[in-house]
Amino acid sequence: MxxxxxxxxxxxxxxxxxxxxxxxxxxxxxxxxxxxxxxxxxxxxxxxxxxxxxxxxxxxxxxxxxxxxxxxxxxxxxxxxxxxxxxxxxxxxxxxxxxxxxxxxxxxxxxxxxxxxxxxxxxxxxxxxxxxxxxxxxxxxxxxxxxxxxxxxxxxxxxxxxxxxxxxxxxxxxxxGSFNYRINSHGKSVHSSTPDLGIDAINGLVAYINAEQQAFSDLPVDDVLGNVQHSITVIEGGKQVNTIPDSAHLLGNVRPTPAFGNIQVRKLIEDTIAKINSETEFNLEFELLHDFYxxxxxxxxxxxxxxxxxxxxxxxxxxxxxxxxxxxxxxxxxxxxxxxxxxxxxxxxxxxxxxxxxxxxxxxxxxxxxxxxxxxxxxxxx
The missing domain is CATH 3.40.630.10 (Zn peptidases)
Known part of the structure; x- marks a missing residue:
């Protein structure tokens, strides 16, 4: 040619x-x-x-x-x-x-x-x-x-x-790999003048974000690809400044390695959510978006x-x-x-x-x- x-x-x-x-x-x-x-x-x-x-x-x-x-x-x-x-x-x-x-x-x-x-x-x-x-x-x-x-x-x-x-x-x-996921947070909406009567869905995400940092802090290091990379990349929640939001969600991305693979990543996230749900008033739900090895x-x-x-x-x-x-x-x-x-x-x-x-x-x-x-x-x- x-x-x-x-x-x-x-x-x-x-x-x-x-x-x-x-x-x-x-x-x-x-x-x-x-x-x-x-x-x-x-x-x-x-x-x-x-x-x-x-x-x-x-x-x-x-x-x-x-x-x-x-x-x-x-x-x-x-x-x-x-x-x-x-x-x-x-x-x-x-x-x-x-x-x-x-x-x-x-x-x-x-x-x-x-x-x-x-x-x-x-x-x-x-x-x-x-x-x-x-x-x-x-x-x-x-x-x-x-x-x-x-x-x-x-x-x-x-x-x-x-x-x-x-x-x-x-x-x-x-x-x-690339592991994309969504965390949906379900709360209870009330007027912001009485926040104690509601459950702020955004605070549920905050609880997960704080726990996520700790959960991914001490994982096996792959001898070629190094540490598992993890990031929270999108947060959405709330529509009105004087209303406690009853729903919010975030998107996260993890880069699994052969030393800590996709199945292990999923279990780690789901266990983290289960712990938050059992120990707090928050109600978090995991959703898998993409699962690349x-x-x-x-x-x-x-x-x-x-x-x-x-x-x-x-x-x-x-x-x-x-x-x-x-x-x-x-x-x-x-x-x-x-x-x-x-x-x-x-x-x-x-x-x-x-x-x-x-x-x-x-x-x-x-x-x-x-x-x-x-x-x-x-x-x-x-």
């Missing part, structure tokens, strides 16, 4: 507004592209929302039982204040080596690179003896509904998984080290690193079906601009990533 065509494909994807929705347009664009090269693919629409869909593609002769997994997501986070952007957020403007736009880094550049990598393997008659499955999802940025809709049998059959999120060419071999592949795993070596060969301008972080990806869902498959995250520039104003990738890293993915796939089947 010509360089200009590769760049145009990325620009086309960035120009499609898929802010946590409208993924169907991305799926149809990529499906049409794959069809031009005779690559088997299927759009899988959401039954509850026809504007959203996953896309599954596959190449390979099937002569070997080995299956390599590539995955990426089609949605982006929102554009909060486009007036502050250097260029319009969906213009895919190129300035020098940089291509600007919402999703340019997270992760339409990685997604386009995955698709083009398959196309070029087919074009160059380098189709693997096994199979390469490309799993493209909707909604990763909020709730990962697309990842949960992928047939678990597809994931169970994968012998390795590469997630194409932006990493600046570095290789992530472990990341924390941590992933961890050994740093010295052959898959990790080969990816690092391949990436380094295409980036003479930088030292490629392997590292762990506290992010989360669709792999957090997939490892629940296939906990033994090695997983890496590897993609183009610029991870530091993901979700930010003036998000961008670099053309050079995008083109490198296409070649990196092809080489990793060929090494995997060698």
């Amino acid at each position: 010509e360089k200009t065509q590769k760049i145009k494909i990325l620009q086309d994807l960035v120009k499609i507004n898929s802010v946590n929705g409208n993924e169907r347009e991305i799926s149809e664009y990529l499906s049409n592209l794959l069809n031009q090269y005779g690559i088997k693919n299927e759009i899988i629409p959401f039954t509850d929302d026809p504007s959203r869909s996953n896309l599954i593609a596959e190449i390979g002769t099937g002569k070997s039982d080995k299956v390599f997994g590539l995955t990426g997501h089609q949605d982006t986070v929102a554009v909060v204040d486009e007036q502050k952007w250097k260029y319009p957020a969906f213009s895919a403007t190129i300035d020098g080596d940089k291509l600007y736009g919402r999703g340019a880094a997270d992760m339409k550049s990685g997604l386009a690179a995955e698709v083009i990598a398959l196309i070029e393997l087919v074009e160059n008659d380098q189709i693997p003896d096994g199979k390469v499955k490309l799993v493209i999802t909707a909604g990763e940025e909020f709730g990962a509904p697309g990842a949960y809709k992928v047939d678990p049998q597809i994931i169970k059959n994968l012998d390795a998984i590469l997630v194409g999120e932006a990493t600046n060419g570095n290789v992530t071999y472990a990341h924390s 941590p992933i961890r592949t050994a740093e010295d795993n052959e898959f990790v080290q080969d990816a690092k070596r391949v990436s380094q060969s295409f980036y003479p301008d930088r030292k490629i690193k392997t590292y762990a972080n506290n992010g989360a990806t669709d792999a957090s869902v997939f490892v629940q079906s296939n906990p033994d498959a090695p997983v890496i995250i590897l993609g183009p520039d610029n991870v530091g601009t993901s979700h930010q104003i003036d998000e961008y990738t670099t053309i050079s890293s995008y083109l490198n990533t296409i070649d990196i993915y092809q080489q990793i796939i060929k090494d995997f089947f060698a």
Whole structure:
């Protein structure tokens, strides 16, 4: 494929507004592209929302039982204040080596690179003896509904998984999970002139916030991912200044690790709430919103080290690193079906601009990533 065509494909994807929705347009664009090269693919629409869909593609002769997994997501986070952007957020403007736009880094550049990598393997008659499955999802940025809709049998059959999120060419071999929850506080409403006759639902949340700090203060430390990170991120309650509120809620986020996982996090929160309910007049209720698991592949795993070596060969301008972080990806869902498959995250520039104003990738890293993915796939089947 010509360089200009590769760049145009990325620009086309960035120009499609898929802010946590409208993924169907991305799926149809990529499906049409794959069809031009005779690559088997299927759009899988959401039954509850026809504007959203996953896309599954596959190449390979099937002569070997080995299956390599590539995955990426089609949605982006929102554009909060486009007036502050250097260029319009969906213009895919190129300035020098940089291509600007919402999703340019997270992760339409990685997604386009995955698709083009398959196309070029087919074009160059380098189709693997096994199979390469490309799993493209909707909604990763909020709730990962697309990842949960992928047939678990597809994931169970994968012998390795590469997630194409932006990493600046570095290789992530472990990341924390993400556990989002809501605490509903039920009280009794009265006039603020007689607060003793009521139960302030906001004070119930205060009791939980104070207890939460203590509950998470002394947990096992993971030798790779470190401490379990925990935050209260949203509080809402009360509508009138002279009325004791009878309802309030908060939202919290926890980043579980293999040393203290999702099941343990949930039990800790539920036990904390039960203690408050039994010892006070407050009535708190737990609600699980999202439950993403941590992933961890050994740093010295052959898959990790080969990816690092391949990436380094295409980036003479930088030292490629392997590292762990506290992010989360669709792999957090997939490892629940296939906990033994090695997983890496590897993609183009610029991870530091993901979700930010003036998000961008670099053309050079995008083109490198296409070649990196092809080489990793060929090494995997060698």
